[in-house]
Amino acid sequence: MNENPFEYRLLASGDNFIDREREMKIITECAKSGQNITIYSPRRYGKSSLIMESFLRLGEDIPTVYVDFNRVNSVSDLADRVVSGTAGSVFSSFEKGISMVKDTLLSLRPSFTPHENGSVSVSLDMVKTERDLEKALHFPQIMAEKKDIKIVVAMDEFQRINILNGNRLERLLRSVIQEQDRVTYIFSGSQVNMLREIFENGDRPFFQSTKVMKLGKLPIKPFKEYIMSSFEKTGLELDEGTVHEILELTEGHPMRTKELCFELWNQRRAGEQTVSVKDLLDVLITNDLYLEDTWNHINSVLQRRTLEALAHREKPHSHTTIEEYGLKSNSHVQRTMKSLERNGILYEGEIVDPFLRLWIKRRTN
Numbered sequence: 571m572n573e574n575p576f577e578y579r580l581l582a583s584g585d586n587f588i589d590r591e592r593e594m595k596i597i598t599e600c601a602k603s604g605q606n607i608t609i610y611s612p613r614r615y616g617k618s619s620l621i622m623e624s625f626l627r628l629g630e631d632i633p634t635v636y637v638d639f640n641r642v643n644s645v646s647d648l649a650d651r652v653v654s655g656t657a658g659s660v661f662s663s664f665e666k667g668i669s670m671v672k673d674t675l676l677s678l679r680p681s682f683t684p685h686e687n688g689s690v691s692v693s694l695d696m697v698k699t700e701r702d703l704e705k706a707l708h709f710p711q712i713m714a715e716k717k718d719i720k721i722v723v724a725m726d727e728f729q730r731i732n733i734l735n736g737n738r739l740e741r742l743l744r745s746v747i748q749e750q751d752r753v754t755y756i757f758s759g760s761q762v763n764m765l766r767e768i769f770e771n772g773d774r775p776f777f778q779s780t781k782v783m784k785l786g787k788l789p790i791k792p793f794k795e796y797i798m799s800s801f802e803k804t805g806l807e808l809d810e811g812t813v814h815e816i817l818e819l820t821e822g823h824p825m826r827t828k829e830l831c832f833e834l835w836n837q838r839r840a841g842e843q844t845v846s847v848k849d850l851l852d853v854l855i856t857n858d859l860y861l862e863d864t865w866n867h868i869n870s871v872l873q874r875r876t877l878e879a880l881a882h883r884e885k886p887h888s889h890t891t892i893e894e895y896g897l898k899s900n901s902h903v904q905r906t907m908k909s910l911e912r913n914g915i916l917y918e919g920e921i922v923d924p925f926l927r928l929w930i931k932r933r934t935n
């Protein structure tokens with residue numbers, strides 16, 4: 571029995587990783603040259619998958635460290651994660667990693683916890699001052715020098731640094747990183763406005779310090795080929811027209827497209843040939859509690875009306891739309907759209923999640 575090739579809840583990798591050749595090449599080149607890089611896009615476009623897949627392709631010559639800022643809950647936790655990740659990735663034996671941490675960071679009083687999967691995490695007892703933190707954050711560079719190698723450290727959902735210890739941490743991190751010629755940093759995040767603010771505002775420490783890469787949706791051609799061949803490989807039929815219909819409905823959104831394919835594949839596997847893509851999508855949208863929840867969290871009437879207009883593909887700035895949807899004035903529309911962009915519902919003037927768009931459209935039909 572084949573597994574569903576459209577698993578959309580896990581990061582994509584290996585045979586299930588689609589395209590991103592150009593981005594992968596840039597990341598590989600940056601890893602080798604030491605050029606730091608920032609990747610941004612709305613959530614669920616594939617940033618984390620891209621980072622992990624490029625880590626796999628970098629192979630063993632360039633050890634990689636992945637820090638998910640969604641899980642970092644304090645400054646000293648960040649230090650622990652950077653050190654643990656580096657020790658685990660650079661050394662093939664944990665004994666060696668542990669002894670290196672002990673040698674280098676003894677004053678920070680490290681302790682070690684083994685995990686069931688064989689990895690060991692490091693906890694530093696003494697990250698009290700900026701000097702301590704600096705020491706810990708230099709660990710990747712020190713290891714890279716020792717072993718005469720390069721290292722890549724990814725900091726995913728990096729805009730959350732604002733919540734940790736805003737300005738001071740940002741300044742410290744920037745100055746530490748600047749001195750690290752053997753470590754390449756990848757910063758990425760889904761809160762596009764916040765991330766751009768960090769890297770594109772002249773008053774901020776990270777201003778123009780990285781190469782900025784905006785990640786778009788997956789290109790249609792390889793996406794289509796992946797969908798066709800995945801059905802074919804698992805012995806199921808799918809005609810080209812249906813693939814086009816799927817991609818049109820989901821607007822090629824990486825995760826949502828796979829989600830719809832996932833359901834279709836299950837149907838076909840169960841021998842159900844006649845169910846239409848539209849009906850499937852309808853069921854998916856009806857059962858997706860996240861959509862209703864998102865809507866319920868929007869308290870402003872103007873925001874709701876603007877979304878309704880956008881869901882119907884009206885031009886929100888046009889005079890007739892403003893009249894018809896009661897959007898007040900052009901400057902109201904501008905302000906409303908800005909705040910919807912800030913909370914990630916809109917991106918470049920459009921509703922990010924195609925399912926949300928269809929859900930809103932349906933309730934106002």
Ligand SMILES: Nc1ncnc2c1ncn2[C@@H]1O[C@H](COP(=O)(O)OP(=O)(O)O)[C@@H](O)[C@H]1O
Nearest residue numbers: 578580582587588613614615616617618619825
């Ligand atoms: N290049 C890709 N190939 C295949 N699936 C992908 C790709 N990029 C994203 N996806 C799908 O979209 C989902 C969301 O991707 P993820 O990497 O978590 O996005 P982000 O980090 O931008 O929020 C993944 O679980 C995966 O199923």
Ligand SMILES: [Mg+2]
Nearest residue numbers: 617618619726
């Ligand atoms: Mg992610």
